[in-house]
Amino acid sequence: MSNPTLETRNLKLGTDLKELAADVVGRAMTGGATAAECVVREGDEFSTVVRLGQVETLKESGSRAIGVRVFFGKRSASTYSSDFSRAALDRMLTSALELAKITSEDPNAGIPEFSQLGSIPGDLDLYYEDVYSLPGEERINYARLAEKTALDYDPRIKNSEGGSFDAATGYKVLANSHGFVGEFRRSYCSVAVAPIAQDEKGAMQRDYWYSVARSLARLESPEGVGKVAAERTLRRLGARRVKTAHLPVVLDPLVANSILDHIFEGVNGDSVYRGASFLAGKLGQKIAGDNVTVIDDGTMPGGFGTSPFDGEGVPTRRTIVIENGVLKSYLLNTYTARKLGLQTTANASRGLAGTPGIGPGNYFLQPGTKPPKELIAGIPEGLYVTEFLGHGVNLVTGDYSRGASGLWISGGELTYPVEEITVAGNLKEMFFNISDIASDLEFRGAVACPTLRIDGLTVGGE
Secondary structure, eight states: OOOHHHHHTTTTTTTHHHHHHHHHHHHHHTTSSSSSEEEEEEEEEEEEEEEEEEEEEEEEEEEEEEEEEEEEEEEEEEEEOOOOHHHHHHHHHHHHHHHHHOOOOOOOOOOGGGGGGOOOSOOOOOOOOGGGOOHHHHHHHHHHHHHHHHHHHHEEEEEEEEEEEEEEEEEEEEETTTTTTTEEEEEEEEEEEEEEEEOOOOOEEEEEEEEEESSSSOOOHHHHHHHHHHHHTTTTTTTOOOOOOOEEEEEEEHHHHHHHHHHHHBBBBBHHHTHHHHHHHOTSBSSSSSSSSSSETTOTTOOOOOOOOOTTTTTTOOOEEEEEEEEEOOBHHHHHHHHHHOOSOOOOOOOOSSSSEESSSEEOOOOOOOOHHHHHHHHSSSEEEEESSOBOTTTOEEEEEEEEEEEEETTTEEEEEEEEEEEEHHHHHHHHHHEEEBSSSSSSSEEEOEEEEEEEEEOOOO
């Protein structure tokens, strides 16, 4: 059978994109490159926002794009194109090859070793066709119903920033000059709503809730999402300020994620080798309390951070980042691993062009055994944070100060809403002062954290 040209291949889908990626790599090598890799992405998405019952936005789109990175020894360059015609692919390759010859050398540049490459076999539960099974009007109704449920829940909910429904599928191929060719598909859908409530004095508050899943069948009902969004919004009405004090602070799971984000930034190989992290040089050292274990696992079936291989073709894995408070591993791609004299942890993350960055798999804090209510019950006076504002975190020193709002804890119960306060401390101490971790770990994205109690923080108010 004759080998079809690149131009005829672009009319086909699926496995032909694997052939296309491998062919582009082969042509880069024929053009003189010492190593090369090619990424092809294809996807489609649907998105709608309904506000006060009326469709405000409706988007449906599909896209395909290809990118190539080439090496001449320790010099590299990358280019990409959304045009799959023969002429456009020729231009893309020629540009990359010419640019690579004039860039600076980097002794750590290059693709992974052949022995490091591979793909997790089997079905990782990432793709479901049912995300597109609803007709357009029913998708809009998901958004409409979530918003209507929230608006009908209580007369104090008078407005809304809208209800939304999103669905998307994607397909990715990666090929490189060591002969690696890998592919995977993903799907997701989500429903969300952000109601606005008003008290008798006219003061307004907003909050939100959402559900996201790989499959439509696993999505929470729009009515359920609307109800939770309404409850979260109403509990903020009548918010007041409090006096400055040193108190236990409890973080709602959605804001507790931000603490995990700070740990991620601290163990990110880029920050570490640049000396821009307070965790640089701390491998094997105690950096948190005994109850703190943080895991990054790109292999969990159905996970939002799951894939059979990372952005460089290295099989994803489970990495214990912190174990019982001891820093066990940084999170690395091939480049940062070479800079630090370590091995990649298969956390390479990439777009179509440029050098790979570092991204999480399914990255989470190991949960405890108490329900959140029990964790709060042990606090005479404290703060339950439901929202952080601003980004007052210094990753070099660990200094931490963020605007916040939430609910006041008194006598072990949530009593009244508070706002216009700050929460301040230092991450180095905060990780040691995580005194309790609840059992409510739930993934609504690639990063997940249960309810946390942190002691010794300064809550700044009046």
